Amino acid sequence: MPEPRGRPRDTRLHQRILEATRELLALRGYAELTMENVATRAEVGKKTVYRRWPSKAPLVAEAVLDAYGRAGSFPVADTGDIRADLRTWLGEHAEFVAEPPNSTLIRAVIAAAAASHPDSEALYEQLNAPQYNGLFTRLHHAAVRGEIRADADLGAIANALIGSLLLQTLTQSHRPEDRFDGLLTALLDGVAID
Template sequence: MDPQATQPAGARARLGRPRDASRDADILEATIEVLAEQGFDGMTIDMVAARAGAGKATVYRRWPSKADLVIDAVACMKKRDLDPAQLPDTGTLRGDLIALVRAPSAADSDRKMHVMGGILSLMSREPELARTAYAAILQPRIAANRILLERARGRGETRPDIDVDRLAALMPAMSSFRTLAQREPITREFLISLIDDVLLPAAGVVRAVV
């Protein structure tokens, strides 16, 4: 007897229609794009499906709700973390920090902050999403800054008593405020001004006058 014959019709249908995992990455990337543009409340599954070139049913088979889809999409941003082994090492804290704010990096930071803005209304109702957003959007840059600051302190470039954890979070926090409260974009010029006018002075780094 066919083993499937004893199974309910719905179960046989699911077995015969396996999920195409190859589409997941496209759908999650489309979710981030639409979320950054429309926010959670304005985003729809139809928008995501159209952006990904997928059927609406395909999305719903994998993610039963919009909130589930957003949580997974934001979590996937964590995979793009900065590799500690590939962080710049120019010999100065300023040089290292400037190397991290190349134009594509600034654009990525701006996009992440727009994603953060898009999910603010949902984060208050979904504690899991709040933790996921922090880990994916803010934590990677804070971790990179911490490494650069500790390296600079080790070579005597900063004051020995600096609060590394607080300084590492300074630029991501101010970037969040600029996007979420002031509704201004994060540009390379803005990030460099934070480095020169805020972070370096707070760390006790004296820039040479050229």
């Protein structure tokens, strides 16, 4: 996410627009959000919004990424224990998503991505990529250090973790955290009997 540039007043304006975007997303969802509505709610001119974002997709992406950022961005920790680090990451995410304002925000973005708006795929990729890349990098380190097999399909594992969280968000089934132990046991230890 690019840092807002320039003077403090610009930074405040920038933040006000992002905040207005999040509020409108929560109230009406992606489909009904317009650049005009955002400008009105942020009490700025329409041109001020368009000067910063060419369309609503990148605006929404930055607004949601900014909310993630405020909550700490959820980088994947690297304590040298891949199981513990993935469990921490899953737990932090599940906790973040379980908060109603965050849940509404994330569901709005999923709705946007799923609704096949012309730029929704780029939007989803932009939101998904940091999580995917963070997991992939952490798994790669684990493979290099011999914690997990060198031939493991790191992308498939990252997607299974993100996909499980996504399903939990959609069904709003906030399971006890020990649910993740079962997922991690399967992914790391396997469940097959030879």
